[in-house]
Amino acid sequence: MSTRIAIIALTKGGSLLAERLAALLPGSEQIRSRGKVQETLARAWQQDYDSLICIMAAGIVVRCIAPLLRDKTTDPAVVVCDEQGQFAISLLSGHLGGGNALARQLAALLNGQAVITTASDVLGQTALDIWARDLGLIVADKSRLTQVMAKLVNSGSITLCSDYPLPPLPPDIILIDKREQADLRVTCRTAQWPRQALLHPKALVAGIGCNRNTPAAEIAEALRHACAENGLALQSISRLASIDLKQDEPGLLAFSEQSGLPLDFYTAAQLNSAADSSSSAAVLRATGAKAVAEPAAVLSAGGGQLAVRKRKSANVTVAIAELVSFFLPR
Known part of the structure; x- marks a missing residue:
């Protein structure tokens, strides 16, 4: 997937650096502010750029983007540079948004210095949010993961228990068998212990049977209820399956989409x-x-075992199977 980068400068010297960077960075474009920095940043924010490079004072950027901030999983990365290219400051969305990586890339291109303040990067520890994302794991509760990340920074290591095989772990993540004592747990289940963060793999398949013209919302509710009453994470559903007679079923196709x-x-x-x-x-x-x-469900899961036998509501029947040889990518 291509990355879109907006480069915004304030001064004449900054504009010259912006032109240089636009030629060096694939997927980037210079956006001229014409003295209206706040309006320009707000417009760029709404245009789904993955990253913003702001060639101006950090204080100006902070004041302009403050009203725009929503969530680190959706906000674009923001990197601030001086017009001489001496420093590239990762200001926002350093981990998930790629701000830290972009700051390092800019520093390398400009022979400058990347300024990274993220604790795990500074201390050389694992960025848990990126580690989980790269393994295709869904964070159940962001606040819980934040607490575990703080523990990692403060203590130097955290513990993990997994219901599935994992690739080799970083040295600061210690694998243990006792679920109730683990800081992190990789599981399709929703039960958790205090201060424990759950990471859900895409390891389940839902088989769906339905009456003709059943609405998508009713199918969605039936699946949600089947997961909830069996203690399974809806986020762990990786795909759906049904009989070929339903290939033209509007509600089922709409729910899939x-x-x-x-x-x-x-x-x-x-x-x-x-x-x-x-x-x-x-x-x-x-x-x-x-x-x-x-x-x-069983066939789509490669012959996996049923985790939930058929659960029938008025118009929908749901069953859930576990992928037979689920493993996380290396």
Whole structure:
């Protein structure tokens, strides 16, 4: 995915540096402020730039962006440079937004110095938010993770327990077996202990059966309820599955698109070949398959075990299976 960078300068000398950087940085463009810095920054903020390079005093930038700040997961990275290119200051979204990396990149291009104040970077410790993101793990509670990150900075290490195999861990993350004592837990479950942060892998598949013309909202609610009553994280659902007769089902297709979850379809013969699934005479008469939700989930999970057997509401049937050989990317 390409990165969009806006470069905004205040002075004539700053504009010359902005032109130079725009030629050196792929995906970057100079935005002329014409003396209206606050308006220019606000406009750039709303235009979905990934990063803003501000060639001006840090104080000006702080005052201009203060009303725009929302969340570190959505705010763009902001790096401040002086017009001589001596310093590149990572001001905002240093980790997840890539501000620290951009500051280092600018320092290398300009033969200047990157100014990084993020504690984990300064101390050479693992940036837990980036580590989790790179492994495809979803943070259940940002405030909990912030507390664990603070513990890592203050004590030098934290503990982790995982329900799944992980690639080699950084030296400051210590793997333990006792779930209740771990600072971090990688799991599809929602139960947690005090001060523990949960990281959810995309390790579950939801099989969906539904009546014709069932709305997307009703399907979404049925899946949410199935996860909640079984202590599973909705964030751990990686994909959906159903019978091929539903390939034109508007509500199911809409839910797939809205949730960003891929949708697999199987024939009746394929569904009938799946092991460990219940059967329904009514479903068999209507579809030719003994069941839909359970075998669809099992097949899409590569033959994985059912974590939740079929749960039927008025118009939707949901079953959840665990990926058979789930592993995190190296």
